[in-house]
Amino acid sequence: MGxxxxxxxxxxxxxxxxxxxxxxxxxxxxxxxxxxxFEREFAACVGAAHAVAVNSCTAALHLAxxxxxxxRRQAVLVPTMTFAATAEVVRYQGATPILVDCDPQTLNLxxxxxxxxxxxxxxxRLPPRIRADLPVVGIMPVHVGGLMMDMEAIWAFAVEHxxxxxxxxxxxxxxxxxxxxxxxxxxxxxxxxxxxxxFYANKTIxxxxxGMAVTNNRNLADRMRLMSLHxxxxxxxxxxxxxxxxxxxxxxxxxxxxxxxxxxxxxxRQLARAEQMRRRREEIAARYLEAFAxxxxxxxxxTDPARLHAWHLFPIRLRLERLRVSRNGFIERLCACGVRCSxxxxxxxxxxxxxxRFGWRPSDLPIATRVWERLVSLPIFSAMTDDEVARVIQAVxxxxxxxxxxxxxxx
Ligand SMILES: *Cc1c(COP(=O)(O)O)cnc(C)c1O
Numbered sequence: 345m346g347x348x349x350x351x352x353x354x355x356x357x358x359x360x361x362x363x364x365x366x367x368x369x370x371x372x373x374x375x376x377x378x379x380x381x382f383e384r385e386f387a388a389c390v391g392a393a394h395a396v397a398v399n400s401c402t403a404a405l406h407l408a409x410x411x412x413x414x415x416r417r418q419a420v421l422v423p424t425m426t427f428a429a430t431a432e433v434v435r436y437q438g439a440t441p442i443l444v445d446c447d448p449q450t451l452n453l454x455x456x457x458x459x460x461x462x463x464x465x466x467x468x469r470l471p472p473r474i475r476a477d478l479p480v481v482g483i484m485p486v487h488v489g490g491l492m493m494d495m496e497a498i499w500a501f502a503v504e505h506x507x508x509x510x511x512x513x514x515x516x517x518x519x520x521x522x523x524x525x526x527x528x529x530x531x532x533x534x535x536x537x538x539x540x541x542x543f544y545a546n547k548t549i550x551x552x553x554x555g556m557a558v559t560n561n562r563n564l565a566d567r568m569r570l571m572s573l574h575x576x577x578x579x580x581x582x583x584x585x586x587x588x589x590x591x592x593x594x595x596x597x598x599x600x601x602x603x604x605x606x607x608x609x610x611x612x613r614q615l616a617r618a619e620q621m622r623r624r625r626e627e628i629a630a631r632y633l634e635a636f637a638x639x640x641x642x643x644x645x646x647t648d649p650a651r652l653h654a655w656h657l658f659p660i661r662l663r664l665e666r667l668r669v670s671r672n673g674f675i676e677r678l679c680a681c682g683v684r685c686s687x688x689x690x691x692x693x694x695x696x697x698x699x700x701r702f703g704w705r706p707s708d709l710p711i712a713t714r715v716w717e718r719l720v721s722l723p724i725f726s727a728m729t730d731d732e733v734a735r736v737i738q739a740v741x742x743x744x745x746x747x748x749x750x751x752x753x754x755x
Contacts, residue, residue: 349735351684352546355621355727360613367609375573376581378608382615383556389615390517390532392539392558394565397608398572401514401542401555402429403601406436408510408538408557411567412482414439419478421461421507423453424691424709426486430512431692440478440702442470443693445709449646451488451659454711455501458483462505471703482508487516487531488688489645490548490654495535496524511536515656517548518618522650532558538568548621548656549614551607571598621726625655628724628733632658635737641666641744657688658724661715669747671717681739686721
């Protein structure tokens with residue numbers, strides 16, 4: 345059977361290793377010339393005016409909501425179907441995340457439910473620990489798995505309700521959507537007030553840990569840059585090189601979110617390969633979609649001709665009514681066959697903190713509550729071999745056949 349198929353394996357070239365080594369030998373390790381170049385090239389790649397490199401997407405999201413002025417006694421619409429980071433940065437500012445249900449197919453935020461949640465807030469029908477008089481100031485869409493939401497629809501909603509938009513694009517590099525007029529818009533190309541990307545170890549490009557906030561708004565970019573490094577008037581690179589002076593002033597109590605040159609030297613090369621790595625994932629997705637098209641025990645992730653899909657994840661949904669095994673049982677058995685899977689995600693409202701702090705109940709977000717129990721993310725990464733893809737396909741098909749519930753039809 346060969347060795348195990350991991351859920352993810354990083355795709356790091358020899359050239360990338362050499363670039364990191366060269367930085368280690370260069371005499372400058374923290375934020376400096378490599379970070380400046382990474383920011384410039386990243387902004388050009390996604391079509392944004394400004395890019396601020398930081399040490400995680402979480403940091404980027406935090407800087408974004410801080411720069412937009414988020415504070416206590418305000419609320420933000422956040423999808424329940426996301427990773428911890430999207431909602432926790434709202435809590436960092438002392439504000440309240442209002443959780444929004446997802447679309448059952450794409451798993452992306454449902455604007456229909458967002459409108460419902462706004463109405464329920466004013467009617468005092470949200471969980472009792474969410475005050476009905478909170479002004480809702482923003483919305484934070486997440487492109488789950490790298491399939492972009494319709495950002496034109498998000499903007500129409502945001503304008504109607506006077507909201508800012510911060511995009512959690514942790515899965516969406518590179519990704520794009522076709523506008524109403526037929527032209528393509530890249531994720532980050534003015535798609536939000538601030539768009540935040542992740543370079544965590546298993547994201548579509550990596551710097552080990554890292555992130556980027558992009559925006560077309562100079563004031564937001566300046567504020568995020570200032571707050572990313574202790575609120576200092578000048579960076580160390582600016583102070584210790586060229587015409588720089590040793591002196592600086594503290595403008596605000598900022599954070600320690602800057603990216604290192606070690607990380608950026610890896611990021612520059614990964615960025616140059618981002619589309620090539622995406623194409624490999626697209627190829628793998630195409631093989632899964634074809635191989636599983638007739639497998640009645642599972643539902644496949646949607647595709648859309650109006651989207652360039654980043655394919656960070658390949659989430660299938662089990663038809664549990666057709667299977668004699670639970671989702672967790674399915675994952676355990678795949679693991680026993682040598683295929684490692686994951687789940688994205690247990691929705692936020694089913695975690696103790698959000699349940700207890702705000703009083704969310706499973707029935708407040710019924711679609712996410714039901715769908716997450718059926719979710720399985722299959723391995724999809726650019727370094728995956730054809731043999732590994734074939735083994736995943738074989739293992740999933742075999743399990744579905746073995747645990748299929750007789751339906752009365754000939755199979
Ligand atoms: C990974 C992830 C993040 C956090 O990224 P970090 O770079 O690890 O901070 C945020 N949101 C989503 C949807 C993610 O998947």
